[in-house]
Amino acid sequence: MDGSRHPLPLVTVYHHLQPLHATPLTFLQALFGHHYPVGVLDEEKILPLVKDIADVGICSSKDGILEIKSCEDLPYFLFDMTKNQMLVDFAFKTKVLMWSGDVFGSVVVGVLGYVVVR
Structure with missing residues (x-):
């Protein structure tokens, strides 16, 4: 797991x-x-010892042995958060992306308005 996006x-x-x-x-x-x-x-x-770890990934079976691979679309694979903590983290990151998009969009509209007036 060295160098992984999913530190343990x-x-x-x-x-x-x-x-x-x-x-x-x-x-x-x-x-x-x-x-x-x-x-x-x-x-x-x-x-x-006695550390709870959750995993999110794609489960498959090879020769009767189950294995879980990380999903490239999710930022988590093996982590020490609960499901609710993960959902709160996702909600926070989503709000940050939404507000930063709104701010950059407003700046773009302002610049375009300035260019049109000019």
């Missing part, structure tokens, strides 16, 4: 950074703008 509320349980030893060659690489690794990160994350 994960908790880090193990984090270990093992630095790499720098050599004169790595200094020259950095001097000329090349990237070099500074260390190896070993990290494990898990869901917190």
Whole structure:
């Protein structure tokens, strides 16, 4: 789920950074703008215990195994909100889009009116 639009509320349980030893060659690489690794990160994350997670997606069956895939049209897949919280969030985002459309539409009408009068 790394890099996904659907972040999970994960908790880090193990984090270990093992630095790499720098050599004169790595200094020259950095001097000329090349990237070099500074260390190896070993990290494990898990869901917190007794954490309720909801999912919204497309359910399908392959060889008798059910799987849920995310829907591209919905901004949620795995999340820690209830259905009512999700609906409130959708309603808020819809109102923001409606009012911003009204504001931009009014600005456009004002500019067009100014151009016509001019």
